[in-house]
Amino acid sequence: MNTLSAAWSWLTSAAHWSGPDGVWHRLGEHLFLTVVCLALSCAVALPVALVLGHLGKGGALAVNVSNAGRAVPTFAVLVLLLLTPIGTYGDWPTIIALVLFAIPPLLTNAYVGMRGVDGDVVQAARGMGMTGSQLLRRVEVPLALPLILTGVRIAAVQLVATATLAALVGGGGLGRIITAGFNLADTPQVVAGAVLVAVFALLVEAVFEAVRRLGPRWARDGAR
Amino acid sequence: MTAPPDDCLARNEWICGAYLTSRRQILWNAVLEHLELTFFAVLLGVLIAVPLALAARRWSWLGAPVLGITTVLYTIPSLAMFSLLLPLYGLSASLVVAGLVLYSLTLLVRNILAGLRAVPEDTRQAARGLGYGPLRLLLAVEVPLALPAAMAGLRIATVSAVSLVTVGAIVGHGGLGNLIYAGMNTFFKAQVLTASVLCVLIAVLADLLLLGLQRLLTPWTRAARA
Structure with missing residues (x-):
């Protein structure tokens, strides 16, 4: 229990929250990495998944990528990227690794969601004279939305985890508090960082769950 | 004074045969540690997950909390999970195994439970009508029918465990992860690449092995598909 109370006093000491190694700065880095990389990986993965799902092609790709x-191993990719020439460009190895590991859940869930749209509904929409792009935007994407959002949630959680690991290769984020604790053999700091x-x-995860619950009913069904 | 050797080790190339021959023992030991950690983690995971899933199946009020807690555990990033266990286990291999067990629980419990719940009620009724007791019903009817879903969970849990073992390098027990970590600090490209490739290889082989085992255990699924 000694370690726990020491970790608690680490967390409650104001000195650990300010400055370039402080919790607020590391939290900001972590949040920035997560949000930027989530946007990047959505921009890469979702269009591909939606078009493949619409055309009904590339199912093997969507599953195998996952x-x-x-x-x-995430750690191996982080280190490999660090040792390539990309490694000399600051945060780029971290950002690339984060995006690479966020893409699979996005791709697979969006593809499965698109393929899961009822064939009768698609037929009816075509019968009403909808073009391919109208069908995609107004029928398939809305119906696939619950699974697409599940993919975004899994990707976001994955990003938080990968950004933590990035600390092992010198990246920023809350993981730095943990790795610094290990380097100092300071168990309370390690535990405090891990709790954070x-x-x-x-x-x-809770934010996504709240968004899902507050969202319109049709966007909620089928998630999870 | 002799000139420094001009081989791929000296040039620090990514792919290096001399690395494989000169570090064979180190690589072999790392692979063994990697396999050991994965094996014990998954084995313990199964031993804990099966009773949990059976209990959640038997008493339905238990289902939601069991799934909820294991999902929360799964959300915690691996580095944080290992760090949280540090006061309990210290810098030991048990810490890595314990962390991996907690991760595999989510995947295993969820899949075993899904498999058990998917057993048709008619099938269960028919077995009862034939005079099967609860234990025989479980072992002879429900377990075989739940096996494909459970094995799918086991495969995912095993592959994830193989990849997560590398993070154990932070406490010095990461199997091939140790080599990756050491290679990072010395910019030893051949070591990092070789260890990473071996890691993926272990994951793929373990997956294929379990797939083969599943086919052996459930011959009827093949007959149905043909």
């Missing part, structure tokens, strides 16, 4: 994403990361990850 499996590959699970088999390749865990709370942050759970808050991100």
